Amino acid sequence: MRSLGALLLLLSACLVVSAGPVPTLPDNIQVQENFNVSRIYGKWYNLAIGSTCPWLKKIMDRMTVSTLVLGEGATEAEISMTSTRWRKGVCEEMSGAYEKTDTDGKFLYHKSKWNITMESYVVHTNYDEYAIFLTKKFSRRHGPTITAKLYGRKPQLRETLLQDFRVVAQGVGIPEDSIFTMADRVNGLEQATQAGPFMNTMLTKETNLGLGWPLSLVLLFTPLSCSVA
Secondary structure, eight states, X not given: OOOHHHHHHHHHHHHHHOXXXXXXXXXXXXXXXXXXXXXXXXXXXXXXXXXXXXXXXHHGGGOOOEEEEEEEOSSTTEEEEEEEEEETTEEEEEEEEEEEOSSTTEEEEEXXXXXXXXXXXXXXXXXXXXXXXXXXXXXXXXXXXXXXXXXXXXXXXXXXXXXXXXXXXXXXXXXGGXXXXXXXXXXXXXXXXXXXXXXXXXXXXXXXXXXXXXXXXXXXXXXXXXXXX
16 A cells, blocks of 8 residues: 555655645656555545636635535445535535546546636545545636545644645645634633533623634534534
């Protein structure tokens, strides 16, 4: 099995020759060696993201931890996908399907709203702890972009994995200031909630603003049906 260290060495070499805020998308992204699709099924927490997309960079400081549930699709050629997140104080759930390709670990996803098809790659995973996805997209507005996402089986990951994710993201041309670790904000809020159970339900918008936290993060810990736990 290809080691994460070898992958980081390769991506670091790519980083040396990368230039410009929006790089040319790599054509030969390597997926996880001996990829086992059934082992990727189940629930994942999206803990970090990095992207060359200008729009994503503008909203990254407002993004919170979301979940992704993968499973068997309606046909053998698909993988089912359900994503749940907080958006503007509302629980938003999106369901769809990844289309398998001839390359194990590479999937296609069609976004009907934008009429585009994105290519997603599972570039490294140990299945039981973390997974790193790269997604290539081309839009008329922003041109070619690439997005990296770090998923964990639990809401927290080892700091070394977060550091490795940054190296992977920068290795495909994502600027350092466009890489965002959402787990940092969640951990800080979890510590604050230890002050008492009222923190889960009684924080108002005014109280929240006084503490300097985004409202969406407070809602993340309210006892509603939409939860990342």
